[in-house]
Amino acid sequence: MNDYAIGVDLGGTNLRAAAVTRDGKMLKKLSGATPVSAGRKAVIADIVRSIQTLRAELSDRKLVGVGVGIPGYILMEKGIVSGAPNLPDFVNYPVRDEIEKGIRSKVILENDANAAALGEQWLGAGRGVDDLVMLALGTGIGGGIILGGKVLRGYLGMAGEIGHITVVPNGYPCGCGNNGCAEKYASATAVSAMARLLNLGHDLTAQQVYQLALQGDARAQQIFETVGVALGTVLADLINIFNAPLFLLGGGLTGAWKLFEPSMTRELTRRSFAYRNKKLRPQIKRAKLGSDAGLYGAAHLPFQAN
Amino acid sequence: MNDYAIGVDLGGTNLRAAAVTRDGKMLKKLSGATPVSAGRKAVIADIVRSIQTLRAELSDRKLVGVGVGIPGYILMEKGIVSGAPNLPDFVNYPVRDEIEKGIRSKVILENDANAAALGEQWLGAGRGVDDLVMLALGTGIGGGIILGGKVLRGYLGMAGEIGHITVVPNGYPCGCGNNGCAEKYASATAVSAMARLLNLGHDLTAQQVYQLALQGDARAQQIFETVGVALGTVLADLINIFNAPLFLLGGGLTGAWKLFEPSMTRELTRRSFAYRNKKLRPQIKRAKLGSDAGLYGAAHLPFQAN
Numbered sequence: 307m308n309d310y311a312i313g314v315d316l317g318g319t320n321l322r323a324a325a326v327t328r329d330g331k332m333l334k335k336l337s338g339a340t341p342v343s344a345g346r347k348a349v350i351a352d353i354v355r356s357i358q359t360l361r362a363e364l365s366d367r368k369l370v371g372v373g374v375g376i377p378g379y380i381l382m383e384k385g386i387v388s389g390a391p392n393l394p395d396f397v398n399y400p401v402r403d404e405i406e407k408g409i410r411s412k413v414i415l416e417n418d419a420n421a422a423a424l425g426e427q428w429l430g431a432g433r434g435v436d437d438l439v440m441l442a443l444g445t446g447i448g449g450g451i452i453l454g455g456k457v458l459r460g461y462l463g464m465a466g467e468i469g470h471i472t473v474v475p476n477g478y479p480c481g482c483g484n485n486g487c488a489e490k491y492a493s494a495t496a497v498s499a500m501a502r503l504l505n506l507g508h509d510l511t512a513q514q515v516y517q518l519a520l521q522g523d524a525r526a527q528q529i530f531e532t533v534g535v536a537l538g539t540v541l542a543d544l545i546n547i548f549n550a551p552l553f554l555l556g557g558g559l560t561g562a563w564k565l566f567e568p569s570m571t572r573e574l575t576r577r578s579f580a581y582r583n584k585k586l587r588p589q590i591k592r593a594k595l596g597s598d599a600g601l602y603g604a605a606h607l608p609f610q611a612n
Numbered sequence: 613m614n615d616y617a618i619g620v621d622l623g624g625t626n627l628r629a630a631a632v633t634r635d636g637k638m639l640k641k642l643s644g645a646t647p648v649s650a651g652r653k654a655v656i657a658d659i660v661r662s663i664q665t666l667r668a669e670l671s672d673r674k675l676v677g678v679g680v681g682i683p684g685y686i687l688m689e690k691g692i693v694s695g696a697p698n699l700p701d702f703v704n705y706p707v708r709d710e711i712e713k714g715i716r717s718k719v720i721l722e723n724d725a726n727a728a729a730l731g732e733q734w735l736g737a738g739r740g741v742d743d744l745v746m747l748a749l750g751t752g753i754g755g756g757i758i759l760g761g762k763v764l765r766g767y768l769g770m771a772g773e774i775g776h777i778t779v780v781p782n783g784y785p786c787g788c789g790n791n792g793c794a795e796k797y798a799s800a801t802a803v804s805a806m807a808r809l810l811n812l813g814h815d816l817t818a819q820q821v822y823q824l825a826l827q828g829d830a831r832a833q834q835i836f837e838t839v840g841v842a843l844g845t846v847l848a849d850l851i852n853i854f855n856a857p858l859f860l861l862g863g864g865l866t867g868a869w870k871l872f873e874p875s876m877t878r879e880l881t882r883r884s885f886a887y888r889n890k891k892l893r894p895q896i897k898r899a900k901l902g903s904d905a906g907l908y909g910a911a912h913l914p915f916q917a918n
Binding site: 437460464471475542582 | 853854884
């Protein structure tokens with residue numbers, strides 16, 4: 307069919323949009339800075355403009371609809387964002403309706419981590435698998451749960467908060483109020499914080515810690531060992547809960563896969579009897595689509611609805 | 613309609629069967645000892661006999677089908693049990709087909725904890741709620757996850773193993789190979805073990821420890837405090853993962869609700885930001901149907917399929 311959908315990834319830093327065909331071919335992609343400081347109206351106007359630009363260039367095709375990934379909790383029926391730490395201006399604002407007004411096409415909002423998981427399931431490392439759980443290791447840990455090919459959203463759009471699973475009951479404090487959340491041990495932010503705790507350096511990025519580990523620095527290696535232990539603990543919990551055939555890890559920190567994989571696998575082997583058994587073992591794989599996962603996933607939503 | 617289904621609860625100790633109408637009325641219930649030592653053929657014959665007895669007494673009604681709750685992992689498509697610690701004789705045996713042969717009606721197998729969760733969702737504390745997670749606090753902790761009114765089974769029937777979520781990373785060893793599983797802290801078995809660790813008594817049942825706590829014994833109270841902390845930790849994880857509106861606790865240990873509820877709620881409040889917020893807070897409730905939950909849930913399966 308000669309139709310397409312538009313996926314939008316509304317990040318706190320970048321605003322991206324892409325036109326994707328029903329069989330998953332990306333026709334065109336736009337990207338720019340998100341004008342957060344100019345306020346939500348300016349951001350919505352930018353989204354509308356991006357959609358119109360794509361539409362004008364693809365006027366020989368039919369637009370099925372638009373999916374918008376947002377770093378926040380989405381109330382699907384109302385089309386509003388009920389919480390968004392990085393886009394506070396968008397909370398309780400009729401985001402869906404405001405975009406729809408500008409483009410006269412159907413819009414579906416989705417949490418950005420959910421959209422990324424859906425994108426990987428549709429076209430990436432989860433292709434052909436109906437049930438998977440994805441962890442995106444970035445500033446925090448985003449989670450997306452796909453069951454039967456559909457996003458598990460929860461009754462207030464807050465499902466999949468995997469980064470806040472407790473891995474160390476009295477561990478590092480987390481902004482959510484808990485102590486010992488997974489994302490305090492296995493995110494890029496956590497790697498930087500641990501580098502500071504180990505006096506490796508004051509403001510090292512996860513990438514710099516990774517380089518030090520590659521160069522043989524034992525403390526830097528210890529940090530990635532800790533990342534792996536936390537991931538193994540969380541994944542063992544998720545295996546016990548979901549018995550899904552596939553778990554995906556995405557996000558920048560997965561560039562350090564070789565460094566955290568041994569302790570992750572060791573911990574998984576220790577904690578999950580299903581993982582220890584080759585017949586029962588789910589696959590733990592790296593996501594494939596990088597930052598495009600969310601764009602693909604957002605674009606997939608209108609196709610799922612139509 | 614004048615039809616009914618039969619729910620069977622095949623336990624390691626008791627074998628029970630009940631006829632239930634489409635609108636949830638239990639017409640008749642049978643119960644007896646499970647002849648485990650006589651072997652699986654004798655057990656299957658007993659199940660078939662129970663079904664035939666119920667059927668003979670309800671010959672004026674139409675049997676829709678039979679659901680059988682089993683303490684094991686079920687491969688739904690094959691109708692076999694892939695693992696069952698308390699019924700090892702049943703593993704890799706064509707349980708469904710053998711029962712079907714005897715009764716000439718459709719049989720659906722289900723994990724017993726899943727069946728109990730489904731029963732509570734259909735007719736108990738979860739009535740009217742589509743999504744819930746239930747924990748059955750007994751010898752271990754059984755878990756059942758209901759999403760959209762249906763059991764989440766996982767690809768090998770092993771979903772919902774909530775008792776093996778890690779709550780204390782280097783805690784008590786568990787038979788599953790892990791350390792610090794929830795069921796080592798919040799099951800009847802755990803209560804007895806902790807009573808021994810505190811020199812309260814060598815072979816106290818959870819019920820006896822409960823009585824001591826009611827009489828003011830500080831160590832017994834400390835045990836139920838520990839139970840509550842573990843439950844609060846697990847529930848906070850599950851709230852973050854599922855964002856379900858309802859979480860149910862069932863099983864004998866919930867008789868001690870008053871003793872563990874304060875520390876459970878305190879831990880939930882500490883660990884779950886959704887729970888702290890009255891608008892976002894899910895309900896945590898006691899299950900209602902007791903040991904009949906599994907019978908009702910098993911009987912619901914044929915209705916769901918037809």
